[in-house]
Amino acid sequence: MNITDYILKEIKALTLNDSVFKAYDLCKNLPITHIPIVVNNKLIGCFAEDDIQTTENKEVKLSEYTHLLHQFHTNTKTTLLDLITLFAENDCNIIPVLDENQNYIGYYDLRDILDVFTDSPFMHQDNETLIVAKSKSDFSMSQVSQIVESNKAKLLGLYVSKENVDNVEITIKLSSEEMNEVIQTFRRYDYSVVSQHEDDSYLEELKDRANYLRKYLDM
Template identity: 70%
Template sequence: MNINDFILEEIKALTLNDTVRCAQQVCENLPITHIPIVEGGKLIGCLPESDIQTIEDKDKKLSEYSYLLDIFYSNNKTTLLDLIVLFADNDCNLIPVLNEEMNYAGYYELSDVLDAFADSPFLHNESETLIIGKNKSDYSIGQIAQIVETNGAKLLGLYISSENQDNIQVTLKIITQEINEVIQTFRRYDYHVVTQHEDDFYLEELKDRAAYLRKYLDM
């Protein structure tokens, strides 16, 4: 997959000489959070839709509101994960793209990027999701991968999904027919298993019954 294939040009970028009315009309016709503003092929910034709609004098030029512009963009080397972070950090559904000459080349839409991510093997392949936790000073990505693979499973990918001052949680996507073996191995290495799995429930129930039986026999 080439993320550059998702660059769009359907929405025409505006200039600082365009009017507020023109910008408001663009936002009325399209569900976008920002409008790219370009001068001489160069991106000046992105005008937020939420600010555009509050301007009452529709005949004024956008140059009078340049202080409202947000500055964010991507380039043709930006990765899929970098784009998702950009969308989240800027609370937007449109990100301008600059080419190697730093000229405006188009934009990415959030829906297209999310669809591309959803179709990636990381999410699309049939797999088990496992979330594990451990003290930040003790966990090791290398050890995590080794635990998965020594149980005959395949690690599709992982990411740090939560952390605080002391602990960290890692989300794993694993291809395996025996997720319980992976879970028990993580426990032996003092990882806390956050996610709940049916096979694990069954094993824990057997352990509880065995403990109850031993207690009964000792009476």
């Protein structure tokens, strides 16, 4: 997959000589959060739709409001996950794209990027999602990989899904016919298993003990 295949050019970038009304009209007709602004094909920033909506004098040029420009963009070498992060950090649905000479060449649309991600093998292969947690000082990606692969499971991907001062939570995508063995190995290495799984014999044992205790108390 080449992510640059999804660079769009349908929405034309505006210039500082364009009026606020032109930007307002563009936002009114299109579901976009930001409008790229270029000068001599160089991106100088993006106007947020919220700012355009609240600008009272819409007859003036955009050059009057350069202090409202937001600074974010990407390039043709970016990765899919970096793009998703950039969308989230800037709370936007459009990200301008620059070439190797820093010229504006188009933009990425959030909907396209999310479609690419959800159609990826990471999301659609026959797999299990396992969420584990451990203290920051004891956690390592290499150990997580080793635990998965030592149980003859196939690691498809992983990422840190939650983090605080003391602990990290890791979401793991894997393919395994012996999920219980993977889970129990993580526990032996002092990981807490956050997600629940039908194949977890540890939980089944706890349920059996709880049922036994309940019967004993009812005697």
